[in-house]
Amino acid sequence: MSVVDTRLVQTAVIGTKDSDQPVILPEEPYNLDQFRRHFRGKRFWCGTLLGGCGEELMTKRYETKVCHFAHFPDRTGMAPACHRVANGADSADHLFIKRDLTEWLKAQGVRVQAELRNLGTGPGDAVDFWLPSTRQRLRFQLCLQDYRTWYRAEQELGTSSEQMDWVFGAEGPISANMVQRQGYALRVKCETHGSDRRVLIGVERTGRPVTWSSLDDCRLTSDGLVTPVLEELLSDRSVTQRGKGAWLRPATFPLRADQIVFAIDAKAPTPKHSPLAAEGRYIIAADVKPASSRIIRAHVSLPADVPMPTEQYVYRLHGVARLLLTDPDPQDGAQWAVRADGVIQLSGIEAERTGLWRPGVALPEPVRTTPDVPVPEQRTVTGQTATASGRANSAAQSTSSSSTGPDPDMVTRVRKALEDFARRRTLTAWSTLGLVAKVNLVRLSATDRRDLLIAVDRPASPDKPVLSALVRDSGGRPLPDMTTIIRKLGLQPPTDDVTLKLWCDREKERAYQTHSASGVRLIPARLALGSDGKASGPPIVPQPNKRNAQSGSGHPQRQGLLEEGVARLRKALTQAEELLPRLSGRHHKRLSDTIKGARRRLNTYESARAKGTPYLDWLGSRSDTPSHHARLLLRAIEAVEPHAGPQPTPKTEPPVASQPVPPPRITQPISSSPQGKESGSQSPRDHSADQFDELVNQFREAQRVLDVDRAEQIYRMAGPIYKAQLSPAAQHRNRPILAEMRTWVGVQQPNRSSSLLRRCRRLIHQMRDEKDKLSTDALVALVAEAEALSERVTLSDGEKKDLARWQRHLQTRREAEQSASADDPSENEHVGEARLSQSQILQLASTVRTLLEQTARGQSLTTWGELRRRLGESVLPRLHPDDQGEVLVAVDRDTPANEPLLSSLIVVGDGEIHPLYRHVAFSLDRDVPLSDAALRSEWTVEVLRLRTLWKHR
Template identity: 40%
Template sequence: MLDHRLVQTAVIGHKNSDHPVILPMDAWELDRWRKAHPGYSYWCGLQLGGCGGELSDRRYTTKVCHFAHHSTAPVCHRKNNGESSADHLFIKRGVQRLLGKRQVKGRVETRDLGTGPGDVVDVYLPDSRRRLRFQLGAVDYRAWRRADDELAADADGMDWIFSSEGPITQQFVGRHGYCLRVRCETVGGERRVHIGAEARDRTVSWTPLEECAVTSSGIATPETEKIRLIRPRPTVLPLQGGLVFALDPEADVPAGSPFTAEDRHLLVADVKPVDSPIVRALVSLPGDTKVPPAEHVYRVADGARLLIAEGTAGWAVEANRYVRLNAHEAQRTGLWVPPSIPESPFVPEPVRRAAQAAPPPTTQAVTATRTAVTEPPPVSGTPVASAPMTRAELVTALRDALSHHARLHTTTTWETLARTVNPELARYSHTDRRYLLVELDSPLRDHAPVLSALIREGDAPLPYLSNILSQLGVAYAGTPSRIKRWAVVETERAFAAYGTPPRTMPPRFSLRPEQPLVRQFVRKSGGAGLTPEVKVRRPADRQVNVARPMGRTVADTSMVKRLRSLLQELTGLLSLVDKPTRKRAREVISETQTWLAHHDGALLSAAQRAKVADRSSGYHVRLVEDELKAVNGVLKAANRRTDKEAKRLARMEAAQSKARLARSGEPSRSSTPAEDPVDRLRSQLIGVAAQGGNVALGDLNTSESGLGPRHWLVTLDRRAGADSFPLLSALVVDAHGGPVVFFRDVLGAAGLAVPRTEEALLAIWRREQERAHAAHARPPRPLPPRLVPRASVPKDETGR
């Protein structure tokens, strides 16, 4: 039942009460409520932002029950009347009960921060000097920072609990590994309070408030106790220009440093950035190599990152690759000087003949020094420790480098990125680069620029940028004539987003192709006949000079979107059918395109307008759907004929092979089972998924089977829907890097619902790719949920 009441909440007893209530909506529930609480009086409470007048409970059988002001009550200007308008009072009462249950002293109060009395609920625990704030209203980062500093001034700890997800909650998740959330659910005449723990994957585990604990570290749920054991990750910033460092083995690393990690060495070193003085700092080095000797100086040419912890924990330098400097270069840094040799009557040989002379009997220090001098110094630039970067680290480093270029308002090239991020990038093929950049910019978001647009090849964007955009789900990414303009606009969006200070990003450039040329018939100056005049329709024509022949309503807009999607699907099937079917389909496409041009306000001839004026969008949707059914019927018939012919040829080949073996006298090998093409294809796709990649349709191992790839992919994933396995067919891409044209058939054969729109199909396709990569990763990762439900009716093998 929908709740349309004007006043949904009230307080009990008097106008200053903080005892909230929600009136039951059904008449029978209200009768039970009245019998259970005969002495209750209801008020439009001041702590609800109300007028303070008394309310009555109205019982109805034909509509929902609700509160109502008395006829003599003054005009009420209460802003919030919904069921959530009393959540601050329900939270206050729930926290008070929890403190009493846990026998913890505390003060609970609500505060009005300018938008209403239900903005926040503040809790102070004097024994542990800790504060809790339930943030129920919207807040930006600066307002949150001011409030956090104010509340933490007289407390030893602070917990924030937010009612809704937003940028601030993501800041908490990124900084602490979790974020506390609060929500209320209506149960009878109350709102039950639940506390949630939001993790890094944005999943929230909810726990009823009465089951939570109040400790010296704040409010705790079973999930927060698990997450708090994970050390928060520091903020990471790229360092440009490189640095040199020398370790100090006698200095101790501060206990409990936030930069300590199990798989890395945290050491104290003297660090000298380029063109900067020497500073004492912590250095984080890869843990899979030995700690480098402290007697040498090392250079980090690129890839260094600055780790910053919140508060007064300081900062550290993270380096994954470094090289040892020779004696001459080390001495120039000021971090090392050659050790002095004690006076001795022995006159040493020249260094170039040291290998031929035996070392003199002298002290151990002199011997060690002479050995260090006579050894050939290492070549500058030779890596001493080179920890291989994981795929995730490589994507992060590449994203950081591109963000830095955007901050400097500069573009870059792939060769420059290979020098600054990882030399291995220089050996990547175009396909490997495309997969890496798709992972870098996924998922596509309107409020985040596509950083791949910053990479140039010469003066033009990457030649495979359209393939990247297709895999990201950018509409009309296969339009090469507009890719260059798209890259220019997206570059400006990146400059605006990462600039100092950031600016509002311009809207993303649309790759939708320009409308075709249309003919406008004008009369000759002599007055005889009509002359066709070609005009290009521009947006200004549609807004100013052209009177729109058709209005666009909400229902019409949704129907037109569906029509465009069906038309695109029909166009993609033209290359798969025979010539007569293709001719009929093109007639339907031409007629539909003419109607769409008329709908969009294009200038048409009188004959064209007369042809489409009395047609509706629903008519063309049915027309295109019927043609799609006919085309799919032709394709199914062709597939059946192909399957039948393939089986006939297989039987013929088997008979001929058997006859040849009989004539040659060799024993028959028919008992030896042949390799199943489905198993061979599954093994290939599992290997592709384990590498986190995709495979082109033409590279599948199905050429020797006699049947097309569509047959084997449909057969492969027929049981995936019922068993919740990922669809391995999602790893197969077409020539443009998108899903294959028969991916809808795969969904149907798997017993899953087939989406109508291309947007939904792309989202499902990308999610099944993620599921396949997660299922077959080494080690496997948790599978994200499937976006497509089971079909309501059983499907045949083609999914129709």
């Protein structure tokens, strides 16, 4: 009895049973007819290289099912025994790959040796190509392997070749591992075209689909097989360059960042070239201490935008931390480093507990002796008097230390730049300071930057501000090295972040006043610190020193000129105030504005004199002295007096004898200067000079309150007056002032917050899109926030009109509701009940906690507005801030002490910490840092921990 062969064999070889020439049978009958005509006279075999039995095959044509090969029956009519495992269209892909790659390489003039490999599952497990001329090897791995088998094969094949390329047939753990090693993996597949299969080469990358290219589009280079896509990736360094000795990407292991602290060693060499290096990051050598483990010397990889840590502090890793590890090298072995997203500076007590740091007082550093700075006591030499050689060594060390200090030219440039920032009343960062000073500060290490600032501020004295306080980090906080700078200047340093910020803010004001362009300088005293390094009560008003307190000592001529100018200003004010009631229109306004400026300067002088604060006046041609304001006032009087009305008619009553007789009107300026001898009428150029001086005064006021928009508007108005209306002498005198205005406006341009402008525009669009859904209370909140933001940013005319329209709409809605409320008095009975009872707080807290748990599982943040939208205003109305705090406290009352607070997921603005977070944490007896910066860092870590805890709950 015959048995029909039911195996659907799609591939075979032609020629002999051991042939490596594959064919594939078409599945459709009309294609099979063409196949038979093409291979007429050929015999098909179940080839041994296909894992077959070596018997002859015939073609089977069907109209209702797939066409296929079948074995010829034997003499007894039985189908021969065949243990071939793979029968499908891809069962001969290893033969197609061998054939096409061989032809492709020979077409390029490359001699090649191709060999099929049986790795345990069949002859098509792998195909090896060896290129003797270039000593390159290609391994097409078509079956899956475990890592140890693959690693042994790589070591064996890679030893005898200069370049080794792996091309994987299927996606699996080994190809994914290759992607992690070098950023990509090569893949291969075959596609059917008639009775043939064509080879495609692909590039696999993390999180992206495989990009396939035909073999004809690929190239063989000294670095191996390259596809068009891979060529682009190698050119822009998106992946690792291949080749013998090329560095592979390190493996990464997740770590607990909050359990790893480190301190750097500035003397330890920093690796210049390392396989652990990555673009946008830098590596430092540090002493690393994991929790419950010993200290070990290791490398730490940090982002380039994180300031380089210094040896004066201990840091804790922040964000996501991983262990980077390379493959073992025969010479250097395996290399490793700790990779982190950021660092947090530890406080003194925490740092000392780690064993990586001791307080600086244990190792006193020598301070340059100056007459005004107390010199700390130095350690005495043990034993007898120091020998001559000891003195020589000490001198040599001193010379060496001075020779390696900051460059004097760099110190001068940075000092002048900081004085310029103080004159413009602005803070700065390292990048901006380097641009203004024309010094490359980026290349300096943190220690070099610190030493540079110390040199800038030496010698320190009570009447000299510390200019280093003007340099801040990206968040506007004092520099991490500021405490060390203060200590090395011979001053008592603050011991906590809050006091340090107060101290630096006081020095900032001292610098502003010392280098002010105004003639009036009210220099506050340096912040007094107690023995514990904290502020000792309210600021002490500085007592004037002898040269300022004694009117006749020091500079009697300057003191006499100052008093003379004040006297003339008082007389001019009396005359102007008498004339003012008789004026109207623009003449009244001009004299009134001049009186205000003069009165303000006179009040400043009298206030400083009453408090005993040193009053420093720039005399001569400066535009803020009492003498100058007296001249301005007298000029204004002369200009407007012809337009004054008649004297008011005195009353008929006889004058009271006790009333003082008014002094006679002054018709000429009381001044010995040449300006006092001018004619009684004011020329147009004099009037323009007055206008320019008034604009300068208004600019100073806008500069003081950091109103950049107002300052720029004033600068735009002052420019045309300066160019077209001032005399050449006045232009020469005011050129530095106009340049200062232009520089300050230009520097302050980045302070215009584009995020505030975007927020304001979003509010206007929200009111427009949700106009029919917003309640009156919601509209009030949106309009109020938009109004507040509109005062800080510049809106377009259309946006201003939209905001004004919504203000009118809100007013109309309020009037309508008030009218309706007046008609129904019962509605007013519940208006005052804005606070929640304890039961309402607990009920609301349960609902809010459920939503916060869902938010934590979703790995996201939320806002009060989002919670209100999800629950509805009937369930979660707009709460009083105190009620918000009580609800959040109730939400986290049952949260375990070792877990983060769920309320930390509630944010404001663009993901910023909620103002109530400090209150909630304090109410629940959590440790709350004093400084806002430390609180925000802790909050960021808590949010990350919370997401990790709730990810699988």
